[in-house]
Amino acid sequence: MLYDPGKGPRLSCTYINNLGTMAASNEIVSIDSLVSHSLSDSDLDEFNRIYYGRKDKHSLAIKTENIESADHNNFEIAAYDFPAQKEETRSPRIVRVGIIQNSIATPTNKPIREQKQGIFNKILKIINAAACEGVNIVCLQEAWSMPFVFCTREKTPWCEFAESATDGESVQFLKELAVKHGMVIISPILERDEAHGDTIWNTAVVINDCGKVIGKHRKNHIPRVGDFNESTYYFEGNTGHPVFQTKFGKIAINICYGRHHPLNWLMFGVNGAEIVFNPSATVSGLSEHLWGVEARNAAIANSYYTCAINRVGTEQYPNEFTSGDGKPAHKEFGHFYGSSYVTAPDGSRTPGLSRVKDGLLIAQLDLNLCRQIKDKWGFTMTQRLDLYANSLHKAVQPDYEQQIIRPN
Amino acid sequence: MLYDPGKGPRLSCTYINNLGTMAASNEIVSIDSLVSHSLSDSDLDEFNRIYYGRKDKHSLAIKTENIESADHNNFEIAAYDFPAQKEETRSPRIVRVGIIQNSIATPTNKPIREQKQGIFNKILKIINAAACEGVNIVCLQEAWSMPFVFCTREKTPWCEFAESATDGESVQFLKELAVKHGMVIISPILERDEAHGDTIWNTAVVINDCGKVIGKHRKNHIPRVGDFNESTYYFEGNTGHPVFQTKFGKIAINICYGRHHPLNWLMFGVNGAEIVFNPSATVSGLSEHLWGVEARNAAIANSYYTCAINRVGTEQYPNEFTSGDGKPAHKEFGHFYGSSYVTAPDGSRTPGLSRVKDGLLIAQLDLNLCRQIKDKWGFTMTQRLDLYANSLHKAVQPDYEQQIIRPN
DSSP states (O other): OBOOGGGSOOOOOEEEOTTSOEEEOOOOSOHHHHHHHHSOHHHHHHHIIIIISOSSOOBOBOOHHHHHHHHHHTEEEEEEEEOOOOOSSSOOOEEEEEEEEOOOSSOTTSOHHHHHHHHHHHHHHHHHHHHHTTOSEEEOOTTTTSOOGGGGOOOTTGGGGOBOTTTSHHHHHHHHHHHHHTOEEEEEEEEEEGGGTTEEEEEEEEEOTTSOEEEEEEOSOOOEETTEEGGGTOOOOOSOOOEEEETTEEEEEOOGGGGGOHHHHHHHHHTTOSEEEEEEOOBTTTSHHHHHHHHHHHHHHHTSEEEEEEOEEEEEEEEEEOOSSSOOOEEEEEEEEOOOEEEOTTSOBOOOOOSSSEEEEEEEEETHHHHHHHHHHOTTTTSOHHHHHHHHHHHTSTTOOOOEEOOO | OBOOGGGSOOOOOEEEOTTSOEEEOOOOSOHHHHHHHHSOHHHHHHHIIIIISOSSOOBOBOOHHHHHHHHHHTEEEEEEEEOOOOOSSSOOOEEEEEEEEOOOSSOTTSOHHHHHHHHHHHHHHHHHHHHHTTOSEEEOOTTTTSOOGGGGOOOTTGGGGOBOTTTSHHHHHHHHHHHHHTOEEEEEEEEEEGGGTTEEEEEEEEEOTTSOEEEEEEOSOOOEETTEEGGGTOOOOOSOOOEEEETTEEEEEOOGGGGGOHHHHHHHHHTTOSEEEEEEOOBTTTSHHHHHHHHHHHHHHHTSEEEEEEOEEEEEEEEEEOOSSSOOOEEEEEEEEOOOEEEOTTSOBOOOOOSSSEEEEEEEEETHHHHHHHHHHOTTTTSOHHHHHHHHHHHTSTTOOOOEEOOO
16 A cells, blocks of 8 residues: 555644643645645656656555554654665665654653653654564654753753663663664664763664664764754764664764754765764754755765654743743744655655654665765765865864955 | 746747757746746745745846846846845945856857857846846856867867966956946856966856956866766866955855865855855756755855856757767757756745746845854854864875774
8 A cells, every 4th residue: 555645635733732732733744745735747747856856756555554553643654765776796785764753742841751751652653663664774863752951951850861872761662672673773862971970962872683782973063053052961972973884784873953064974974874864853943944955965965865854843841941032931942843854865855754743754775876876976086085184174273364365 | 026937927938959940848947936836825935935945035126128138038037135134233245146047059060159159149138137237246157158068078179169267258258248347257167278288177267346357266076977077178176265355245166066065165165255156067867856955055054155057958069979878879968957046044045047048047145144144053163173174184094994883
């Protein structure tokens, strides 16, 4: 059975906000659904060719039991294929990734363990559906097991969400699922590093298909924009640009705000990544027009797959806070607009998940496409890294003189 | 009088191909026009907000005489505004840029001087319209004064199009217009460097508002993809990443294929550019789904304006050539799809010019927006250039070991 979210009904949906009341939402589901419903078939072909990079969205079948589970548990599920050319000397290297966007499950004034457990419960159902569809690698959104509280600048009680990257509650929960399903799971959490002064970090933990934590990556670039005052809580990461060799390919994680930094994306490519996940949390009114551009550009520039994942829903906090924009204090964050999507090294992309609903996006990737696109476009061959290593070395000197041509 | 190309008629246009016959085109005008005609007003608002980064396209009035000139001479004209916030300590710094996309004017088997003069004639009319609209800086497309012949790999007669960056025919022609209109003109040409072994380069010449050539920039990254075998004719540029200080702001030029290289864009930003032009020549079926992504991402990542300019029309050459794709020899290049557009540092953008017609896109930019966006988003503050200078220095060593984490 084919499920095409682009042709689904345009919902005037309702969803549960975080203090437990039902709110009618007037958010549109996606621009994908807007356009799919409005254009004629031939115009839609042209739109899809120019915008998505392919006329056919290459939707994959979803099992009936998972469609029913998704309906019952109020999450979206969609799957797309990215095939590559056949080669003589290499077999196809097919991997299924699943990216998950989720709202929080309970009001933010509930006990921390209750909030966390509520999210675990909904993630469990989504990961089970992913496993049932044969997904090999799952990546969750940034700080998936908690509300995105950093706008409050309150240390209490929020720092209690931080947990060990080795044996915290989230890791324990996901290790079991990784073993059960033979699945790699990337878990972006708020990390508490007890061994180094109880420091807090924004960290993605990588659990392999045997349930072993094979490593972690800490967010390299920390925002100080609007409600994203995250430097109150943690510093710029100190783990470089690691690529994790898993059974299913070489993967890396560019956490959230790092998507604005082309050099961050570049170094994961230099280190050999074939898939780079971008677990994020970002809101409407701030970044939505950038969302379809940055992770997609990174896939193009670096000839790898990118998976952009954004939180969904609107969160409220118990105490009011200000946003550094002259407006009155308030308790509600803006709308996290979801819209998670996958881009291939050739620049073609999937439609986004819903702007208003939890979701699982499955993409079947032939990793051979990465090298095929490097051979075709030649971006790595022509990138002149030596030139830029020298230029940047000079540029960071305090007395650097910019190359400016002035008329005599 | 307001002219909104998005609401214009959807043309099943005809145009003259390069061997002089009339061909009916079934190319759509733009996805902008497709969507504008199909969505309801409220849906279009949402589409524009999410896709263009602003609900209102901020169209500017065009003078009646220029609308008539454009109709008469078969080019499109459109103008958009990018305002910035008022500041206490700086006045607004308003500049009008005009970017021009053009097809060739005569068949490619005509004498070289005749081909060139035909293009000069049409560019003259478009630059005059730009001047009449108060444009301060004009940028033409890559190798604007010639057909894009590099696919042929023939040296004769095409190398005769190359000319001096100091006093070639194109420079002479444009110097006069620069003085007459008090306008900066960027002229991307095939350069013949007589002083250095008669070498050929792909070069953008910058002529200031007094008609003086203040400098030039040579294309840093040369493609070897499909019909773009340009390495047959010229090498990677040796002019670094110059920024030109003009009366109207600090400008730079990232020529064509350099748009695929985030480091190229980055260095123009490091050197202080406020507007980066991307004169290009690229065809449908190869890059069209990348076109809206790359120059736009560069504007976002570097907090400057970018102006992406693409050639338009379909060109035929006298002798057949192959495209390195196993297909039969042929005489026709693919369709250059125009679609030139401007992006602001905040990521909002204009609609594109037509995919099938010559055009002039005028954008009124407040350059103060660059620093305002740096202050808001903090991308330069958080970019950690020192980290990447070190990482790239290591990465270019022949014995570099990638940072790969393998399970024990």
